[in-house]
Amino acid sequence: MITDPEPCSEAVEDDAPLGLCxxxxxxxxxxxxxxxxxxxxxxxxxxxxxxxxxxxxxxxxxxAVCEWRLGDIPDGESVAPRVDVVYYLRYGDRIKIGTSVNPRQRFAGIRHDELLAFERGNRLTERKRHAQFAAHRLDRSEWFAASDEILAHIDVLRAGIDDPWAQYALWRSQQAALHG
Incomplete structure (x- = not known):
């Protein structure tokens, strides 16, 4: 323990959390x-x-999210965490509601203009959304007319989220942290 031979004579600021200069x-x-x-x-x-x-x-x-040490390189044995998501893609005035565990790869095969949102969930969640928005479904596909009801749901999913990909990365890191 270090001690000063003489008490400090410097002024303590009024809003200091401790009586220290x-x-x-x-x-x-x-x-x-x-x-x-x-x-x-x-x-x-x-x-x-x-x-x-x-x-x-x-x-x-x-x-601060997954506790990975900066500078460490992931080895080939690391298993990517599985995160099932329901996605909402816009193409023109249509919205596709689908599910994937690898959305980047999945989106490469789907013509779309924009990723609107992600929602954590699997096929069961996807089926619930298809049933919820059935009145706006186009034929028997996963595409829906861009209705106020669907857009309101997407707005709720995007509340406070600037980038759906950042949200997806957070979910993946949380999953990785849970499984070491």
Whole structure:
């Protein structure tokens, strides 16, 4: 333990959380950060999940979402986490409601203008959505007319989500963290 031979004579700021001058408050912060880490943006996206938020320790960075150590390279034995999603694609004035565990690969084979949203769920959830929006279904396909009812549902799914792909990456990282 380090002690100053004389008490500090520097002024303590009125809104300081402890009775320490700015210099000694910074020393206390650095000491705590050594064990607890400091949350900050990662220098590069996490290779495991794509997240940008990390925790910086003296020994290096960890992803704040999946705890992957920055700089570690995923090996070939890592199994990608399975996340079933129901997707909503727009093509013109039509919306496709489908499901996939590998949406990037799936979308490569579907003509579309835009990914509108993801919803966690499997074939059962997809069937529920097809039944829910049956009045707007085009023929017997997975395509639906872009009705106010469907667009309202998509708005609920997208609330607070700027990029559906970022949401999907978060779900994958959460799944990876749960299964080590």
């Amino acid at each position: 700015p210099y000694h408050l910074q020393i206390a912060h650095d000491w705590v950060a050594h064990d607890a880490g400091v949350s900050d943006l990662l220098p590069t996206p996490c290779l495991a999940c794509g997240a940008r938020l990390g925790v910086r320790y003296p020994s290096g960075w960890l992803c």
